[in-house]
Amino acid sequence: MAATDARNSRNGGAAWDARAIGEIVAGLAGKPGALMPVLHAVQEYVSYIPPEAVPAIARALNLSRAEVHGVISFYRDFRTERPGRKIIRVCRAESCQAMGAVALAAHIQARLGIDFGQTSGNGDFTLEPVYCLGNCACSPAIVVGDDLHGRVTPERFDEILSGIASARQPR
Amino acid sequence: MTAVVYVPRDASAVSLGADAVAEAIRVEAASRRLDVKIVRNGSRGMFSHEPLVEVAASAGRIAYGPIAAGDVASLFDSSFLDGREHRLRLGAAEEIPWLKSQTRLTFARVGVIDPSSLGDFIAHGGYRGLTRAIELGAEAIVAEVTKSGLRGRGGAGFPTGIKWKAALNAPAMPKYVVCNADEGDSGTFSDRMIMEGDPFVLIEGMTIAALAVGATQGYIYLRSEYPHARRTLNEAIATAYSNGYLGANVLGTGKSFELELRLGAGAYICGEETAMLESIEGRRGMVRFKPPIPALEGLFGKPTLINNVVSFATVPIIIARGAEFFHDYGAGNSRGTIPFQLAGNAKRPGLIETSMGVTLREIVHDYGGGTASGQPLRAVQVGGPLGAYFPESMLDVALDFESIVARGGILGHGGIVVFDETVDMARMARYAMEFCAVESCGKCTPCRIGSIRGAEVIDDIINRRRPRENLEVLRDLCDTMKFGSLCALGGLTPLPVLSALKYFPGDFGLTPRDVEFIGADLTISGSGAGNGHAIAER
Numbered sequence: 001m002a003a004t005d006a007r008n009s010r011n012g013g014a015a016w017d018a019r020a021i022g023e024i025v026a027g028l029a030g031k032p033g034a035l036m037p038v039l040h041a042v043q044e045y046v047s048y049i050p051p052e053a054v055p056a057i058a059r060a061l062n063l064s065r066a067e068v069h070g071v072i073s074f075y076r077d078f079r080t081e082r083p084g085r086k087i088i089r090v091c092r093a094e095s096c097q098a099m100g101a102v103a104l105a106a107h108i109q110a111r112l113g114i115d116f117g118q119t120s121g122n123g124d125f126t127l128e129p130v131y132c133l134g135n136c137a138c139s140p141a142i143v144v145g146d147d148l149h150g151r152v153t154p155e156r157f158d159e160i161l162s163g164i165a166s167a168r169q170p171r
Numbered sequence: 172m173t174a175v176v177y178v179p180r181d182a183s184a185v186s187l188g189a190d191a192v193a194e195a196i197r198v199e200a201a202s203r204r205l206d207v208k209i210v211r212n213g214s215r216g217m218f219s220h221e222p223l224v225e226v227a228a229s230a231g232r233i234a235y236g237p238i239a240a241g242d243v244a245s246l247f248d249s250s251f252l253d254g255r256e257h258r259l260r261l262g263a264a265e266e267i268p269w270l271k272s273q274t275r276l277t278f279a280r281v282g283v284i285d286p287s288s289l290g291d292f293i294a295h296g297g298y299r300g301l302t303r304a305i306e307l308g309a310e311a312i313v314a315e316v317t318k319s320g321l322r323g324r325g326g327a328g329f330p331t332g333i334k335w336k337a338a339l340n341a342p343a344m345p346k347y348v349v350c351n352a353d354e355g356d357s358g359t360f361s362d363r364m365i366m367e368g369d370p371f372v373l374i375e376g377m378t379i380a381a382l383a384v385g386a387t388q389g390y391i392y393l394r395s396e397y398p399h400a401r402r403t404l405n406e407a408i409a410t411a412y413s414n415g416y417l418g419a420n421v422l423g424t425g426k427s428f429e430l431e432l433r434l435g436a437g438a439y440i441c442g443e444e445t446a447m448l449e450s451i452e453g454r455r456g457m458v459r460f461k462p463p464i465p466a467l468e469g470l471f472g473k474p475t476l477i478n479n480v481v482s483f484a485t486v487p488i489i490i491a492r493g494a495e496f497f498h499d500y501g502a503g504n505s506r507g508t509i510p511f512q513l514a515g516n517a518k519r520p521g522l523i524e525t526s527m528g529v530t531l532r533e534i535v536h537d538y539g540g541g542t543a544s545g546q547p548l549r550a551v552q553v554g555g556p557l558g559a560y561f562p563e564s565m566l567d568v569a570l571d572f573e574s575i576v577a578r579g580g581i582l583g584h585g586g587i588v589v590f591d592e593t594v595d596m597a598r599m600a601r602y603a604m605e606f607c608a609v610e611s612c613g614k615c616t617p618c619r620i621g622s623i624r625g626a627e628v629i630d631d632i633i634n635r636r637r638p639r640e641n642l643e644v645l646r647d648l649c650d651t652m653k654f655g656s657l658c659a660l661g662g663l664t665p666l667p668v669l670s671a672l673k674y675f676p677g678d679f680g681l682t683p684r685d686v687e688f689i690g691a692d693l694t695i696s697g698s699g700a701g702n703g704h705a706i707a708e709r
């Protein structure tokens with residue numbers, strides 16, 4: 001999975017660097033059908049796929065830029081903008097709906113002050129929808145950063161959120 | 172003596188705090204100077220008891236659950252390492268009725284063994300299927316799979332042996348074996364539990380398939396939403412390579428089988444087998460026209476055998492124990508066992524592997540114990556987001572491929588989602604269209620446009636804007652989607668919509684009379700649907 005915690009991306013979420021991306025692409029270009037592994041690796045490294053990296057990816061894989069762009073835009077996972085420091089993904093599928101996911105999503109949106117697909121003004125959080133995390137026996141489910149949570153109530157979400165806030169307090 | 176304690180590493184158990192429990196046990200054992208080995212097993216699938224901690228006591232494995240990190244000190248105080256009494260003690264794990272009444276063939280080792288240990292796998296019967304497969308040879312393996320009556324567990328229910336035969340007889344080389352691990356249906360997690368709890372069985376099943384059809388390269392296409400499964404699988408693949416179970420010379424047979432994990436990127440449609448192939452090839456996950464079938468022209472245009480995780484994982488026991496053994500379970504043309512996954516508003520949700528033909532009522536009430544909320548049960552969706560909604564009065568339907576189709580539903584990948592009386596079925600119908608619109612690959616018009624129009628029309632009906640006229644429009648639209656879509660995503664989205672209308676017209680502001688036309692429309696033509704996922708193929 002693409003790292004969902006931007007701070008955990010391998011370069012620490014710093015600005016992307018063309019040479020490192022070139023090395024990632026070169027390392028995977030020999031695979032049959034290399035584009036998906038390449039895009040995942042780039043996103044794991046920088047936390048998104050910088051549009052400026054697309055021409056290099058296309059060249060290395062002997063594809064047109066349009067083809068690469070087409071693939072990036074097709075898949076929900078691939079981002080073209082830097083996300084917030086924590087990505088929060090909320091399952092919106094049936095099993096979670098049966099256990100209160102609609103109200104939970106509304107609570108999360110209100111708490112963070114953002115809608116799905118948005119990043120909070122301070123850059124702390126990006127909120128994304130997800131359609132099934134396979135945690136359906138423990139619905140409703142969300143992912144915060146790299147951590148999967150089950151049976152999440154609005155109260156439990158607030159606890160998770162304050163856990164993040166206290167972890168970020170300077171010592 | 173070292174005490175062995177099991178704490179699941181299964182993603183769901185972890186989502187309820189299993190990692191913290193394991194850490195608390197480690198710390199507590201250290202502070203009490205006790206020699207404790209913690210094994211991170213898969214989950215037994217009893218999620219009302221997770222995190223479920225087990226101890227290897229002299230009387231067998233004793234279970235305690237659900238355990239929070241805060242309970243750990245009291246477990247030690249009660250001498251749980253000797254299997255002693257505690258308020259959360261559940262008794263011998265395998266004697267818990269919820270588990271004991273199941274028939275675990277495919278899931279025999281899940282929750283039992285250490286998924287990272289090849290030795291544990293082999294000690295519990297692993298790789299016996301492959302050993303026998305090597306003796307049998309290609310034709311006999313395919314014959315055995317055919318004779319077992321196994322049908323695809325991804326959802327389509329296509330006879331596995333026929334697929335294998337087609338791939339075996341395909342002349343072109345090289346050939347591929349691809350595992351569809353893009354388990355996208357809400358309410359399903361059996362693939363995930365196999366991959367996290369017994370990854371070697373999937374590798375074994377795929378290796379047997381490769382021997383059978385003459386494939387030299389395998390791919391597992393895993394959805395990106397499963398990072399825990401990704402780690403477990405990659406570990407297991409590396410271990411299988413270093414022990415000669417994968418690579419240039421599988422177990423000294425001179426046959427080569429390479430296996431690689433590929434990740435999806437959040438597209439439900441990639442559970443449709445041809446969209447999955449496009450994705451592995453590095454393109455947008457657009458559904459292909461069929462024919463040609465993938466068994467003849469699949470990945471990179473070469474013969475490709477595609478099965479779901481559970482299908483591959485069921486092959487080793489069929490080969491090891493013989494086709495008859497598996498065939499003896501089941502009902503009618505639905506042979507063997509199937510792992511049902513009970514989810515949503517169920518009091519005791521989880522993984523229930525049982526003989527085909529069990530009734531929906533047994534799953535929902537006997538295993539599930541009714542709703543989690545304690546409110547009356549209102550609807551049950553069977554077979555994922557493309558499956559029908561059933562009212563309480565229809566719970567006596569038998570869960571096998573034919574019986575459920577006869578009642579206007581699909582079995583899909585075996586996902587069962589329970590809703591209590593607070594559910595608004597008009598909203599669920601609208602969601603089905605909305606989901607189709609979000610996930611449509613866009614190649615065919617009925618699915619791409621029909622789903623968007625469908626959501627609009629349902630809105631109009633709900634908002635009392637010419638409801639009867641709009642019901643006619645919705646009916647036409649569902650017909651167009653059903654008969655005109657390229658794959659099961661567009662083709663089956665009408666199923667949840669029409670079943671919601673038929674059984675719950677009041678939620679749409681309609682009367683039973685308004686929806687009388689829905690009847691025969693609810694029967695599925697052709698082979699039904701499927702995929703870890705209801706959409707693997709049609």
